[in-house]
Amino acid sequence: xxxxxxxxxxxxxxxxEGSRTAILDTAEALFAxxxxxxxxLEEVGRRAGVSRGTPGYFFGSKERLYRAVLDRVFSAARxxxxxxxxxxxxxxxxPEALLREGINAYxxxxxxxxxxxxxxxxxxxxxxxxxxxxxxxxxxLEEALAVSRAALAQGHFRPVDPTHLLISAMxxxxxxxxxxxxxxxxxxxxxxxxxxxEARKRHVVDLMLNGILPRSS
Numbered sequence: 001x002x003x004x005x006x007x008x009x010x011x012x013x014x015x016x017e018g019s020r021t022a023i024l025d026t027a028e029a030l031f032a033x034x035x036x037x038x039x040x041l042e043e044v045g046r047r048a049g050v051s052r053g054t055p056g057y058f059f060g061s062k063e064r065l066y067r068a069v070l071d072r073v074f075s076a077a078r079x080x081x082x083x084x085x086x087x088x089x090x091x092x093x094x095p096e097a098l099l100r101e102g103i104n105a106y107x108x109x110x111x112x113x114x115x116x117x118x119x120x121x122x123x124x125x126x127x128x129x130x131x132x133x134x135x136x137x138x139x140x141l142e143e144a145l146a147v148s149r150a151a152l153a154q155g156h157f158r159p160v161d162p163t164h165l166l167i168s169a170m171x172x173x174x175x176x177x178x179x180x181x182x183x184x185x186x187x188x189x190x191x192x193x194x195x196x197x198e199a200r201k202r203h204v205v206d207l208m209l210n211g212i213l214p215r216s217s
Contacts (some may be wrong), residue, residue, distance in 0.1 A: 011156045022048040023055050026091035032118035036066055036126070061132075070123075070134045071114075073116045080105040081147065095151040099208060102147070103173060104201050110177045111197055117177045157212040165212065172204045 026048040028040045041055045041062050048055070059065035084101040091097050110117055123131050131137050148162040176184045176191045184191055191197070 017053060020051050022057050023058060024069060024072060027065055028115050031066060031069055033116035035122045067130055067133060070130060071136045073119060074134055074140055074150035075199055078136050079108060080109050081144055095154050095156045100205050103169060103204050106173045107197060107201050121178055158214055160212055169208055
């Protein structure tokens with residue numbers, strides 16, 4: 001299993017914002033490594049370099065801290081869609097450009113934030129107990145689906161189901177990171193290398209475009 005390193009933090013005294021950030025950073029790493037049940041507020045505080053009671057002071061409970069962690073990582077994931085839209089618009093704003101920029105950004109995000117993948121996998125094992133309470137998660141999905149519908153409405157692609165289009169794009173990007181240790185490594189690949197990432201992005205874009213562009217008669 002992929003290990004997420006949890007570093008002890010030193011926080012300056014009387015630095016509320018620094019303490020809050022250190023708690024969130026540490027909690028993200030611990031929840032990703034151990035899951036919700038096996039992580040305690042006391043351990044988060046100790047690893048973050050603050051007093052045992054400080055996480056509870058800022059967040060009230062372990063559940064509220066966990067939900068804050070999920071909201072933060074999903075907010076980061078959500079922002080990549082807006083950035084992809086901006087880059088696509090700068091090159092003409094075609095649906096093909098938006099698809100390419102969105103896939104490239106999502107793959108890069110998954111590679112740069114392995115805690116996100118681990119947190120979602122823990123949620124999957126738990127039946128998505130908390131994700132329905134995370135505003136950034138729900139808003140991100142709604143926005144991504146709206147972009148999918150808008151791209152298809154322009155008529156550049158064959159009429160396909162926008163929900164299935166979104167699921168396929170996300171799944172093709174997600175799989176190598178969720179199964180880095182269970183499948184990808186045993187195929188002789190390493191999802192951490194720049195060469196793999198670039199090849200993966202090209203492959204997913206090629207598959208998606210060839211699946212939805214109009215077929216020649």
